[in-house]
Amino acid sequence: MAEAHVDNRSFKCLICLHECNTPRQLPCFHTFCTGCLDTYINSEYVTEDNRTYFPCPVCESPCYRHDKNAPVSSWAGSFPRNQLFASSTFKETESGQTFCHGCLTDDEENVASFWCKACSEALCQPCRVAHRRSKLLSTHKVIAIDEVSKTDIRMPVSIVNTCPRHTGKTIEVYCHNHNALCCVLCVTLSHRMCTQVSSLEDTTMMFSLDLIECELGKMKDESKTIVEEDENKLTTLEDDYQKMTSNMAMMIKKAKDKMGDLHQRFQTGLDVTYRRHRESLHERLRTNRIFQANIENTNQLMRVVKEKNPVVDIFIVTEQSKTQLLSHVRRLQQKTGDKHNTFELKIRYDDVLEKVNNVMTTVGRLEVSSSLSSSSQDSLTSIRQIIDTLHTTSSVTSFSESTSSSDMLSDVGHVAVPSSSIAPRIDVWTGSLSLVKSVHKGSIGGLVTPWLTGGVFIEGEGLLATDYNNKKLLLFDDSYEYLRHYDMDNSPIDITRGFEPNQLLMTQTNGSIIRCTFRDGVLTTVDSIRSYPSQWGIDTLGDNVLIGTDYSVKISTSDFKQVSSIPNLSYSTYVAASTRGLLCHRDEDVIVCRSRDGTEVFRHMCKGIKQPRGIVVDQDGNVYVCGMKSGDIHLISHDGFKDRILLPRMSGITQPFAVVLHPTRQEIIVTSRRENVAFEVYKFCDQ
Known part of the structure; x- marks a missing residue:
């Protein structure tokens, strides 16, 4: 444990947005008031397959109880107290007396009478006695608290430096490829292919706190601008509502x-x-x-x-x-x-x-025109640039881990192909796409023209694509050069990551889902699960499996027990999961976004799109869709408020079928529906 002092400033609970009272930290590092968290858990906990958990109120990461037999009402108090948050919310009595720091740790408020110079802690009488009786603490100099300046009464904070993924292991290493704090097991299991790994001691030699504070200050200003803009727009919207209500009543x-x-x-x-x-x-x-x-x-x-x-x-x-x-x-x-x-x-x-x-069916037609204000857009762009700047520094993960690594960075387990250098991200709403490579069917082989209906990137291996026509899986290296194929008994359709390391899930035309592993170029089939006839797309969302069938989307547990079925009007349904805990699918020519329980979040119709097929979501929640008959690629914002035609036409593809995103390089892979060009690779660049 490392110790640090925190100034007397308050942190806000991410549920009530007020000062965090008795802060509790979840495994995803988000912190909430104990009372707010308790109310949330009691209303949102889920029981599936004899497992009980609740999604984090912010990032929706599943959080499990420590004691399996503990009642739900006790869960909130079982999560560790966030000492960083607790120490900053300095508490005094109404008369200005100081509370005992030791008692505050157990959520008790007892007035302190003593001060330990060595521990820098305020002590009440019972804690003073316990302090004196400890052999290790008995030699500490303890004085009356009245002799201490108020500015010195600050509780020391213990910063957790243990690995959140591997119990008992200490964080010792920093991976520059993924901007990740690691223990030795992390490096061995998840970062063995990374080329830029160094000890924390070497990394901190490049640490620049002034730079981080400067960038965070800029980000704070930009976020304040966005909030103020939203508050003004909310006031304007409320005024418009009142005026419209009054005007319509008058009319x-x-x-x-x-x-x-x-x-x-x-x-x-x-x-x-x-x-x-x-x-x-x-x-x-x-x-x-x-x-x-x-x-x-x-x-x-x-x-x-x-x-x-x-x-x-x-x-x-x-x-x-x-x-x-x-x-x-x-x-x-x-x-x-x-x-x-x-x-x-x-x-x-x-x-x-x-x-x-x-x-006449209405007294008036309500028209809503929505847009993102230029000031908010500029602030969002600035924040994105600040994040990119932080990514290029060695201290970015220290920052992201202290707030929430799930918000700032993709989980290490979902980064498929490591990048040797970190390039600034291009804004997908302003950048353009340039053709990187076209892969001709002749370079792949096969008895008939290949039809690549899905694909997934695998760390250290490359792109693994499903060839529907030739009943094969095709492996391409990091430069999209064809390496080898793997024969399948039935035509594979779509493929995605499973729930275990190196695990893959794949749909086939015979109505089965193949569970397999892929390691060091070797494909091993684990088992075949009978699922649904006419199934197409597949993806995972948390601990659920999403399966797109003709005229429905099925949601199942990890062991393929159906939880729910969402009807739609489309055949050949593809599905995609979002890092925001949402799922997207087509409904005829409309793209629908839903929460995990099936509640519709938005429904968006892209201009000119015909027969959408492949669908995928990037780390920001933006949705990419292939228009098979319209021959184009569309982009939809995470909230469904805007869209953009990324590719009105392609170089050698007239009927795009599937779309795959490179996990780190901002590249889009678009496959064709049985054409001479099997797939094309496009990369985002500045206009």
């Missing part, structure tokens, strides 16, 4: 008021028309009822006269009735002859109202 109110006014005017006209025609019908009806009553009276009169009077009287009454009826008929004709008795009310709606009811 709807105006529309309602206008419709209400038009409704009232129409109703008034309808009322007038209705009353006029109703009165006309009432008058006609009364006239007809009077005539009807007169007829009935005449009939009744004739029956009465007929029964009791002579014929002469009957004749007289009949003639009188005829004269009376004739007069009534004339009046009836005059009053009702030209008056209508049928009034059918109809309405012909205004064309605009018809559209509102039948055509």
